[in-house]
Amino acid sequence: xxxxxxxxxxxxxxxxxxxxxxxxxxxxxxxxxxxxxxxxxxxxxxxxxxxxxxxxxxxxxxxxxxxxxxxxxxxxxxxxxxxxxxxxxxxxxxxxxxxxxxxxxxxxxxxxxxxxxxxxxxxxxxxxxxxxxxxxxxxxxxxxxxxxxxxxxxxxxxxxxxxxxxxxxxxxxxxxxxxxxxxxxxxxxxxxxxxxxxxxxxxxxxxxxxxxxxxxxxxxxxxxxxxxxxxxxxxxxxxxxxxxxxxxxxxxxxxxxxxxxxxxxxxxxxxxxxxxxxxxxxxxxxxxxxxxxxxxxxxxxxxxxxxxxxxxxxxxxxxxxxxxxxxxxxxxxxxxxxxxxxxxxxxxxxxxxxxxxxxxxxxxxxxxxxxxxxxxxxxxxxxxxxxxxxxxxxxxxxxxxxxxxxxxxxxxxxxxxxxxxxxxxxxxxxxxxxxxxxxxxxxxxxxxxxxxxxxxxxxxxxxxxxxxxxxxxxxxxxxxxxxxxxxxxxxxxxxxxxxxxxxxxxxxxxxxxxxxxxxxxxxxxxxxxxxxxxxxxxxxx
Amino acid sequence: xxxxxxxxxxxxxxxxxxxxxxxxxxxxxxxxxxxxxxxxxxxxxxxxxxxxxxxxxxxxxxxxxxxxxxxxxxxxxxxxxxxxxxxxxxxxxxxxxxxxxxxxxxxxxxxxxxxxxxxxxxxxxxxxxxxxxxxxxxxxxxxxxxxxxxxxxxxxxxxxxxxxxxxx
Amino acid sequence: xxxxxxxxxxxxxxxxxxxxxxxxxxxxxxxxxxxxxxxxxxxxxxxxxxxxxxxxxxxxxxxxxxxxxxxxxxxxxxxxxxxxxxxxxxxxxxxxxxxxxxxxxxxxxxxxxxxxxxxxxxxxxxxxxxxxxxxxxxxxxxxxxxxxxxxxxxxxxxxxxxxxxxxxxxxxxxxxxxxxxxxxxxxxxxxxxxxxxxxxxxxxxxxxxxxxxxxxxxxxxxxxxxxxxxxxxxxxxxxx
Numbered sequence: 024x025x026x027x028x029x030x031x032x033x034x035x036x037x038x039x040x041x042x043x044x045x046x047x048x049x050x051x052x053x054x055x056x057x058x059x060x061x062x063x064x065x066x067x068x069x070x071x072x073x074x075x076x077x078x079x080x081x082x083x084x085x086x087x088x089x090x091x092x093x094x095x096x097x098x099x100x101x102x103x104x105x106x107x108x109x110x111x112x113x114x115x116x117x118x119x120x121x122x123x124x125x126x127x128x129x130x131x132x133x134x135x136x137x138x139x140x141x142x143x144x145x146x147x148x149x150x151x152x153x154x155x156x157x158x159x160x161x162x163x164x165x166x167x168x169x170x171x172x173x174x175x176x177x178x179x180x181x182x183x184x185x186x187x188x189x190x191x192x193x194x195x196x197x198x199x200x201x202x203x204x205x206x207x208x209x210x211x212x213x214x215x216x217x218x219x220x221x222x223x224x225x226x227x228x229x230x231x232x233x234x235x236x237x238x239x240x241x242x243x244x245x246x247x248x249x250x251x252x253x254x255x256x257x258x259x260x261x262x263x264x265x266x267x268x269x270x271x272x273x274x275x276x277x278x279x280x281x282x283x284x285x286x287x288x289x290x291x292x293x294x295x296x297x298x299x300x301x302x303x304x305x306x307x308x309x310x311x312x313x314x315x316x317x318x319x320x321x322x323x324x325x326x327x328x329x330x331x332x333x334x335x336x337x338x339x340x341x342x343x344x345x346x347x348x349x350x351x352x353x354x355x356x357x358x359x360x361x362x363x364x365x366x367x368x369x370x371x372x373x374x375x376x377x378x379x380x381x382x383x384x385x386x387x388x389x390x391x392x393x394x395x396x397x398x399x400x401x402x403x404x405x406x407x408x409x410x411x412x413x414x415x416x417x418x419x420x421x422x423x424x425x426x427x428x429x430x431x432x433x434x435x436x437x438x439x440x441x442x443x444x445x446x447x448x449x450x451x452x453x454x455x456x457x458x459x460x461x462x463x464x465x466x467x468x469x470x471x472x473x474x475x476x477x478x479x480x481x482x483x484x485x486x487x488x489x490x491x492x493x494x495x496x497x498x499x500x501x502x503x504x505x506x507x508x509x510x511x512x513x514x515x516x517x518x519x520x521x522x523x524x525x526x527x528x529x530x531x532x533x534x535x536x537x538x539x540x541x542x543x544x545x546x547x548x549x550x551x552x553x554x555x556x557x558x559x560x561x562x563x564x
Numbered sequence: 565x566x567x568x569x570x571x572x573x574x575x576x577x578x579x580x581x582x583x584x585x586x587x588x589x590x591x592x593x594x595x596x597x598x599x600x601x602x603x604x605x606x607x608x609x610x611x612x613x614x615x616x617x618x619x620x621x622x623x624x625x626x627x628x629x630x631x632x633x634x635x636x637x638x639x640x641x642x643x644x645x646x647x648x649x650x651x652x653x654x655x656x657x658x659x660x661x662x663x664x665x666x667x668x669x670x671x672x673x674x675x676x677x678x679x680x681x682x683x684x685x686x687x688x689x690x691x692x693x694x695x696x697x698x699x700x701x702x703x704x705x706x707x708x709x710x711x712x713x714x715x716x717x718x719x720x721x722x723x724x725x726x727x728x729x730x731x732x
Numbered sequence: 733x734x735x736x737x738x739x740x741x742x743x744x745x746x747x748x749x750x751x752x753x754x755x756x757x758x759x760x761x762x763x764x765x766x767x768x769x770x771x772x773x774x775x776x777x778x779x780x781x782x783x784x785x786x787x788x789x790x791x792x793x794x795x796x797x798x799x800x801x802x803x804x805x806x807x808x809x810x811x812x813x814x815x816x817x818x819x820x821x822x823x824x825x826x827x828x829x830x831x832x833x834x835x836x837x838x839x840x841x842x843x844x845x846x847x848x849x850x851x852x853x854x855x856x857x858x859x860x861x862x863x864x865x866x867x868x869x870x871x872x873x874x875x876x877x878x879x880x881x882x883x884x885x886x887x888x889x890x891x892x893x894x895x896x897x898x899x900x901x902x903x904x905x906x907x908x909x910x911x912x913x914x915x916x917x918x919x920x921x922x923x924x925x926x927x928x929x930x931x932x933x934x935x936x937x938x939x940x941x942x943x944x945x946x947x948x949x950x951x952x953x954x955x956x957x958x959x960x961x962x963x964x965x966x967x968x969x970x971x972x
Contacts, residue, residue, distance in 0.1 A: 053696075053697055053698050053711075054698050054700045054701055054713075056711075057698055057701060057704075057710075057711030057712075057713060058701070058713075091698075091699075091700020091701065092700055094700065094701075223697070224694070224695075225657075225695070226655070226656035226657040226658075226660075226694060226695035227656050227657030227658040227695060227699055228695070228697075228699070229695075229697035229698070229699055229700075232697040264603065264640050265640075265693070265694065265695075265696055265697065266697060302599075302600070303599070303600070303603055304638075304640075305599060305602070305603065305638030305639070305640040305641060306638050306639030306640035306641075306694060307637065307638050307639065308694070319599065320596075321596050322594075322595060322596040322597060322598035322599050322600075322626075322634065323598075323630075323634065324633055324634055324637040325637060325638070340596075381699055381700075383657075383658035383661075383699040383700065383702060384657070384658055384661045384662070384702075385661060385662075389658075389699065389700045389702070390700050391700075421657065424657065455657065455699075457657045457658055457661055458661075459661060463661060471657070471660050471665075472657075481637075
């Protein structure tokens with residue numbers, strides 16, 4: 024595939040699109056699919072055919088449009104109308120409405136902040152392109168960055184663009200991506216690997232799933248550019264088995280890209296080779312930890328390895344390996360296409376670009392959002408999220424999943440960036456944001472996460488294996504109102520131990536939900552304590 | 565990888581073993597194909613049986629204890645057959661915040677089922693699923709593969725009762 | 733090797749020491765008579781850094797470092813004893829005691845147990861965590877040995893010696909987290925194992941009474957480990 028051939032496809036696709044008077048896009052992400060959006064597609068296609076309008080109306084499957092709370096969503100282009108809560112039955116009336124009045128009562132108001140406050144970058148194509156057609160991705164400008172990188176740039180140029188962009192790992196820890204790439208590039212080896220971490224195990228997070236389902240080629244392109252930059256020839260995408268649709272689309276995308284010569288041997292007539300395979304996770308949260316993930320790809324128990332050596336030196340099969348998260352890879356083609364500086368204009372001094380979040384819990388607009396770094400939590404909750412439903416009060420927002428913490432109302436004006444969230448005792452995490460209202464009890468929340476960490480602990484090191492169980496049991500005592508002062512002291516001491524002595528990130532971060540709720544909602548713990556002997560005496564007097 | 569002619573006979577004449585064998589062959593019977601092989605076994609048979617473990621262990625030349633260790637490390641592999649019907653309740657955070665814990669309790673009190681358990685007659689398995697990633701629909705339950713979301717805990721209980729009695 | 737070996741000098745507890753490229757902080761500490769507490773580590777087997785007792789402080793870093801798997805750097809200042817380290821080590825031991833059923837008074841290795849002596853050394857005289865009281869049956873199906881998971885601390889030595897030295901890989905771990913258990917083959921009775929060579933190495937590297945010879949009564953089971961350095965030495969000799 025050359026640039027000319029690519030442009031040919033773009034032109035052909037544009038011609039094709041221009042032919043249609045109306046284009047209907049139906050969301051076929053997991054959320055909408057479970058609300059029968061596949062049936063909507065079939066119904067629409069049948070109806071269009073019945074009316075003999077195949078050459079005038081296009082019915083297309085697209086990825087996630089973000090507002091999952093209103094799904095299934097149908098978009099109508101070029102009118103730019105979005106319909107909510109569609110059913111196969113109602114969908115037909117959308118066709119009726121095309122050349123007359125739109126269905127006002129079903130329209131989504133796109134002038135709402137949910138739409139205009141977002142900045143789509145990694146999700147640029149989500150809800151726009153058909154994730155099952157490579158031509159559609161190419162028509163949207165896809166693979167141009169890859170071709171540009173391998174035909175016009177040196178690996179060093181590519182890495183410099185990534186460094187200039189200031190992009191940091193979107194998996195949660197925020198390690199500078201450019202630095203990671205240049206480390207792997209500098210190590211000499213006959214074989215290097217690229218691994219895409221799509222083991223999105225955070226409960227309450229579905230960013231990576233949406234990216235894979237909505238725009239799989241974007242991730243592949245990012246991986247291929249990375250492979251070129253660091254000198255790798257084999258890639259693996261490690262996807263949770265719980266995401267069947269993402270797996271199916273990713274596998275199909277790999278086949279299409281191979282067929283077009285965008286993956287495989289001698290890509291674009293250059294000596295660059297890159298092959299990608301999908302590997303399935305099997306239900307272990309710890310495999311999101313990169314060294315555990317590598318063990319899992321090798322067919323072992325997903326136990327973390329000791330570092331050093333870091334994966335960049337001795338990773339998969341002991342070869343230098345670059346591990347990045349789905350969203351990180353999804354940002355690459357844009358950076359190469361538009362330049363690192365262009366990317367770096369978005370965001371804050373230390374956190375550049377945008378971040379995708381899965382906004383869920385007690386919030387009106389649940390869904391998938393992409394916002395510029397530096398936006399405040401308040402803007403996310405009240406503008407984009409539309410506030411708390413049922414007249415309840417905001418209590419806290421949980422970020423970073425079982426490794427993160429709860430942020431209370433008084434910190435809602437905190438800008439979203441790696442350092443600010445960390446300073447509050449939470450973390451960016453991979454992007455789960457769960458809004459908690461005043462009906463929830465924070466000890467219950469902490470125990471929910473501790474149960475998760477306990478069940479997901481791999482069992483290798485003692486502090487995490489036993490410490491999480493003891494923490495979970497102690498929280499139970501609080502729930503029952505049977506905790507004593509000594510229990511509170513033990514709870515805090517144990518949190519400190521598990522954090523400082525556990526072997527991997529999972530264990531080290533496991534106490535965070537307790538530590539952060541103790542920090543902001545200590546009263547809830549104190550209220551639950553058994554009146555101490557001293558206090559009881561006092562009362563008796 | 566080096567032993568091309570080292571072909572292990574499957575436990576019986578069930579044609580599904582061929583699918584399992586094909587997965588392993590595709591990776592040159594490398595020990596690293598272990599998890600892929602177990603996925604295929606589960607897909608083909610619905611669960612990972614003892615004889616499947618033996619077959620995979622011998623085919624890939626991986627020690628039995630390691631095969632067993634890997635199969636039990638990951639939640640996804642069922643070592644026992646599932647019931648005729650499967651009810652999974654998502655226990656991700658978003659679902660929890662919206663009341664899935666209540667439904668979990670309901671399954672315990674109403675049907676005496678803890679997550680992972682199957683009814684005595686083998687008709688139903690109740691599972692607590694890790695986040696299925698459909699948090700926009702929270703709380704979510706999966707009734708025989710059909711994702712049901714956006715119901716209040718009470719509506720969910722109602723739906724479960726219906727579904728359970730429909731079965732009888 | 734001779735002639736181009738790089739030697740690093742660094743400091744352990746205020747005393748200058750030196751290390752070769754391949755030596756860990758723990759190796760060098762032992763050579764210099766500094767006894768860093770360990771439970772999972774065993775000379776001759778791969779170090780896994782999982783018991784977390786050998787954690788040490790390194791000047792200039794707030795993070796603790798497992799000394800069994802960390803190589804020293806030139807000029808590094810290592811501290812192996814501090815109030816903070818002692819507190820953590822005691823807590824980890826308490827966690828291990830709370831995890832299974834460690835009742836010394838009825839144990840075959842009473843007086844010969846590494847967990848017990850470590851507790852004495854670190855002055856752990858009570859456990860402030862709730863005992864989890866799991867229930868495990870003793871597997872006595874093997875003609876010579878028995879395994880009692882109630883006394884296991886999941887250090888993994890038996891798994892490693894069986895794989896790395898004996899080459900049988902009879903043992904591994906099943907499940908994960910608090911459910912983790914050492915298994916034989918497909919989790920069958922030890923006596924029915926096809927891969928076990930009955931060599932007994934696992935029994936003798938076990939730090940506690942979890943693995944023992946049959947027919948021993950309380951406090952009778954002493955472990956003999958002299959075979960390990962010998963085998964490692966012979967193996968090194970053979971590969972030269």
